[in-house]
Amino acid sequence: MPPRDAIALVVLVLVAAGAGSIIAFTLKLGISPMPTSPKVRVTMLSLVPSETRGVVHELGAGWGGLALALARQCPHARVVAWELSWVPYAVAATRARLARLPNLEVRRADFFAADLREASVLVCYLFTGAMRRLDEKLRRELPGAPLLVVTNTFLLHGWPEERAVVVDDLYRTRVVRSVGVPLP
Numbered sequence: 001m002p003p004r005d006a007i008a009l010v011v012l013v014l015v016a017a018g019a020g021s022i023i024a025f026t027l028k029l030g031i032s033p034m035p036t037s038p039k040v041r042v043t044m045l046s047l048v049p050s051e052t053r054g055v056v057h058e059l060g061a062g063w064g065g066l067a068l069a070l071a072r073q074c075p076h077a078r079v080v081a082w083e084l085s086w087v088p089y090a091v092a093a094t095r096a097r098l099a100r101l102p103n104l105e106v107r108r109a110d111f112f113a114a115d116l117r118e119a120s121v122l123v124c125y126l127f128t129g130a131m132r133r134l135d136e137k138l139r140r141e142l143p144g145a146p147l148l149v150v151t152n153t154f155l156l157h158g159w160p161e162e163r164a165v166v167v168d169d170l171y172r173t174r175v176v177r178s179v180g181v182p183l184p
């Protein structure tokens with residue numbers, strides 16, 4: 001086989017494997033690595049105080065755009081970005097390395113298995129089922145711990161909403177900041 005054909009074949013196999021991996025993780029996790037839109041991202045960032053200290057967890061980091069922005073927004077905090085899907089994780093980790101942000105760590109791991117007891121802030125854009133599971137985890141593992149949670153579209157039901165912003169976009173996306181402990 002001529003070298004050019006061999007290279008084309010390798011590229012094709014890699015692209016197919018990458019696409020297959022993204023589809024497989026989307027089916028497994030119930031959500032694709034769809035990023036938060038720039039308009040919604042600006043709103044989410046506006047609800048995370050820049051003087052935040054401690055640990056900011058981004059639960060499901062996708063391609064890393066929001067994680068990078070959070071690390072820039074909160075220079076005194078450590079941002080931990082969790083992502084299970086290999087391809088978005090690799091992109092997010094590479095972006096983090098290139099950006100040289102000392103306060104950003106991208107982890108390829110399941111955030112449902114994470115110890116979130118040290119969390120100051122949680123940021124997420126997930127889906128109803130994952131938010132229900134997250135709510136159960138937080139109530140079980142952080143009973144009474146005051147926490148700031150910023151959500152895109154899907155809410156942590158029963159958590160006191162401190163601020164809600166409807167973004168002026170096509171979907172009228174609702175971004176909510178909850179502060180405190182969940183209501184029973």
Ligand SMILES: C[S@@+](CC[C@H](N)C(=O)[O-])C[C@H]1O[C@@H](n2cnc3c(N)ncnc32)[C@H](O)[C@@H]1O
Nearest residue numbers: 032033035036060061062083084085110111125
């Ligand atoms: C809709 S994307 C959001 C991406 C990013 N947070 C943003 O807002 O731009 C949700 C991401 O969460 C990841 N995810 C879902 N469940 C996860 C889990 N249990 N652990 C780690 N990542 C998870 C998915 O792979 C997907 O990339």
